[in-house]
Amino acid sequence: MTMSEPRTGSPADTSAPPLLEVDGLMVDFNTDQGWANIVDNATFRLDRGTTLGLVGESGSGKSVTSLAVMGLLPKSVGRVRSGSIRLDGTELTGLSERRMEDIRGDTMAMIFQEPATSLNPAFTVGDQIAEMVRRHRGVNRRLAWDRAIEVLGEVGIPNARSRAKAYPHEFSGGMRQRVMIAMAISCEPRLLIADEPTTALDVTIQAQVLALLDRLVRDHDMAMLLITHDLGVIAQVSDEALVMYAGQIVERALVSELYQLPRHPYSEGLLVSMPQIAPRTSARLASIPGSPPMPWQQPSGCRFHPRCPYALERCRHDEAILVQLSETRSSRCLRVDELDLGRGGNE
Amino acid sequence: MVKLVLRRLSGAIPLLFIISIITFSLVLMIPGDPALTIAGDSASEQTLAAIRERLGENDPILTRYFAWIGDVLWLDFGSSLFSETSVTSAIWQRLPVTLSLAVVALVISLLISLPAGLIAGLNSGTIFDRLLTIGASMGVAIPSFWLGLLLSVVFAVNNDWLPAIGYVSIAESPVEWFKHMLLPAFSLGLASSATLTRQLRSSVITTMQQDYIRTARAKGLRGRKVVFKHLLKNASVPAVTSLGLQIPILLSGTVIIEGLFSLNGIGNYAVSAVLLQDLPVVQAVVLLSAVVVVVTNLAVDISYAYLNPKTRLQ
Ligand SMILES: Nc1ncnc2c1ncn2[C@@H]1O[C@H](COP(=O)(O)OP(=O)(O)O)[C@@H](O)[C@H]1O
Ligand code: SF4
Numbered sequence A: 001m002t003m004s005e006p007r008t009g010s011p012a013d014t015s016a017p018p019l020l021e022v023d024g025l026m027v028d029f030n031t032d033q034g035w036a037n038i039v040d041n042a043t044f045r046l047d048r049g050t051t052l053g054l055v056g057e058s059g060s061g062k063s064v065t066s067l068a069v070m071g072l073l074p075k076s077v078g079r080v081r082s083g084s085i086r087l088d089g090t091e092l093t094g095l096s097e098r099r100m101e102d103i104r105g106d107t108m109a110m111i112f113q114e115p116a117t118s119l120n121p122a123f124t125v126g127d128q129i130a131e132m133v134r135r136h137r138g139v140n141r142r143l144a145w146d147r148a149i150e151v152l153g154e155v156g157i158p159n160a161r162s163r164a165k166a167y168p169h170e171f172s173g174g175m176r177q178r179v180m181i182a183m184a185i186s187c188e189p190r191l192l193i194a195d196e197p198t199t200a201l202d203v204t205i206q207a208q209v210l211a212l213l214d215r216l217v218r219d220h221d222m223a224m225l226l227i228t229h230d231l232g233v234i235a236q237v238s239d240e241a242l243v244m245y246a247g248q249i250v251e252r253a254l255v256s257e258l259y260q261l262p263r264h265p266y267s268e269g270l271l272v273s274m275p276q277i278a279p280r281t282s283a284r285l286a287s288i289p290g291s292p293p294m295p296w297q298q299p300s301g302c303r304f305h306p307r308c309p310y311a312l313e314r315c316r317h318d319e320a321i322l323v324q325l326s327e328t329r330s331s332r333c334l335r336v337d338e339l340d341l342g343r344g345g346n347e
Numbered sequence B: 001m002v003k004l005v006l007r008r009l010s011g012a013i014p015l016l017f018i019i020s021i022i023t024f025s026l027v028l029m030i031p032g033d034p035a036l037t038i039a040g041d042s043a044s045e046q047t048l049a050a051i052r053e054r055l056g057e058n059d060p061i062l063t064r065y066f067a068w069i070g071d072v073l074w075l076d077f078g079s080s081l082f083s084e085t086s087v088t089s090a091i092w093q094r095l096p097v098t099l100s101l102a103v104v105a106l107v108i109s110l111l112i113s114l115p116a117g118l119i120a121g122l123n124s125g126t127i128f129d130r131l132l133t134i135g136a137s138m139g140v141a142i143p144s145f146w147l148g149l150l151l152s153v154v155f156a157v158n159n160d161w162l163p164a165i166g167y168v169s170i171a172e173s174p175v176e177w178f179k180h181m182l183l184p185a186f187s188l189g190l191a192s193s194a195t196l197t198r199q200l201r202s203s204v205i206t207t208m209q210q211d212y213i214r215t216a217r218a219k220g221l222r223g224r225k226v227v228f229k230h231l232l233k234n235a236s237v238p239a240v241t242s243l244g245l246q247i248p249i250l251l252s253g254t255v256i257i258e259g260l261f262s263l264n265g266i267g268n269y270a271v272s273a274v275l276l277q278d279l280p281v282v283q284a285v286v287l288l289s290a291v292v293v294v295v296t297n298l299a300v301d302i303s304y305a306y307l308n309p310k311t312r313l314q
C-alpha cells in the first residue's frame, strides 16, 4: 500500500463520477406526533478517496442520513420519501433487500457510536468478523478466520491471534471500537461511514481512534463519511464538511475554508462554541443559545431563525434555500451576502 | 465450561441433601399411624407392635433417616405399605407413561411457541401478532382439565378420531402410542406453549432493537442469519428461564391429566398413595420431583453459560 500525500484541502477530480451521490434525499419518520420530515432535501457527493465530515448538533438528522444510505432505517418507523442515493453508479433507493445485503459490508461499511452495544455479546469477535468475510468473500472458515486475525492486527489489537477468540466484554471501550473498525474494513469497502466513532470514548483514546481511521482510509484508498457533532474531529481528518441543522444541509465547504470563514451563522456558532485548546469533552466555552426544533414543529422561513443572532423579519417568512457560492461552497442563509461572519467577533 | 458444570453440580449436592431431609420428615408430618393404616382398625396390639418393629418405627429418628437415605442412594425406596411391592419397580413401570406425557407435551408446546413467538415478535404490531397474542392469552387462561374434557368430547366421544383413555407403550406400537398421547399431551402443553410464546415474543422484540442487530444487518448478513444466529441466541436467554419454570409446571400438571385420561402413570400412583397415606410411595414421588426440579435448574444455569458468555466469568 502506498501512502497518499497529506491532505491539501482540495477534493478529488470532480469530473470523475463520485463514489456516493445523494440527491434530494427526503426521509420521514413516524414519531409520537405522527409522520415528520427528518431529512429535508439532502444533496451531496463524496469522491473516491476523500473524507467528508457531516457535522451538526445532536438531533439534526446526521445518523438518519447515514442510515438511509446504508438502507438501515428502522422498518415501519422510517422511510425514504424521495430522492436518489447512488453508490458507485448503482441506485440504492428501491433496491431489493437482498441486493442491499450484498452491498452492505462489501462496498460500504459502517461504524457506530456505541462500541459497547454494537458487538454481539454472544459471539467471539473473531467469529463476528469472519462471518462477514465468509458472507462477502465466499471463502472457507479457515481463510475467513485468518482474515479476521489480519484485520484485528491491522487496527492495533495486540495478540490478535488469541484475542480473536475473546468475547466483546473482554475488551475495553477503545479496543471494542477498534474491533468494530476491523470488522468494517474486513471486506475492503470503498465507502466507510463512521457515525460519531469517538463520541463514546475517553479523550485520550479519541485521538488514537481518529488517527487510526485516518490512516486506514489513506492506506486502503477508502472514502469516508465522518459524522460528528464536534468540528474539532472534522478538522483532523476531513477534506470537506457539510453542516447540518434541523434536517437540512446549511453549509457545504472545504474544511480549511470553513475554519477561515464560515458562510452560515450556524457554522459560525459551532466554531465559536468549539473549545480551542481545552479537551473536547470539557464544558463548552460558549454554545449557541436555545436548542434545535423538534422535527414536527419546524419554524417557518429559515429553520435557524429562532436562534440566529442575525435574524431579520424576512428570515421568519422567506424560505432559505441552499445557494452555491463557489465550486466548493454553498450556504443556506438569506443574508449570506450581507453578513461578515468570522469566529464570533474575534476579528 | 466443564469447570462450570462441575461447580454447579457440586452446588446441587447440599441442596439435594436438604430436600432429602424434608422429604423424610414427611413421616413426622403426615397424621395417622402407618401400622394402623396397614393392619386396619381391628388389629390387635401385638400385630401393630410387630408391624411397627418391622417398619423400624421404634428406632431413633436419625437412625431411621440414615437407613432410608442409604437405601434411596441405591434407588431403593422400600415397599408400599399395602401391596408389599417394591416402590422402585412400581415407579419404574409407570415412569414411561408420565415421561411420555410430559415430553410430548413439552415438544408440542415448543413446536407451537417457537415459531409463534418468533413470528409474532418479528412482526409486532401487525394483525398476525395481535391474533397470536390474543390466542396466547386465551391459552394461558384455559385450565388443562377443562381443555382435556373438551378435547375428549370432540375427538373421542362425538367423533371417533382419537382414543380418550389408556396408554400403549411406544415399543408395542409407536403409532398407537402417539395417538393415545396426543389429546392428553396437547391438553397439558397448551398453557405452557402460550406462556412460552408470550415470553419469546417480548424477548424477540427487545432483542431486535439492540445495536448489535443493526450491526449484523450493516455487515450485509442475510435476514435469516441475523434472526437465527444473532437474534435467537440472545433472545432465548429469558425464554430458557421461562422454559425451566414450565417443566415443574408440566410435571405437576400430569397429575390431573393422568386422572382425566386414565393413564396409569406416576401422577395417578402419587394421588392414590396420598389418599391411602402410603408413605414410602409419597416420599419416593416427592423426592423424584425435587430431583427433576433441581436438575432442570442446573440445565438452565448451564445453558445460560452457553448463551451468554458474560455469565461464564467468576
Ligand atoms: N427510531 C426513531 N424513531 C423516531 N424518531 C427518530 C428515531 N431516530 C431518530 N429520530 C428522530 O430523527 C431526528 C434526527 O435524529 P438523528 O439522525 O439520530 O440525529 P443526529 O444523528 O444528528 O444526532 C431526531 O429528531 C429524532 O427525534
Ligand atoms: S436566513 Fe436569517 S435567520 Fe437564517 S441563518 Fe441567515 S440570517 Fe440567520
Ligand SMILES: [Mg+2]
Binding pocket: A059, A062, A063, A064, A195, A196
Ligand atoms: Mg447520531
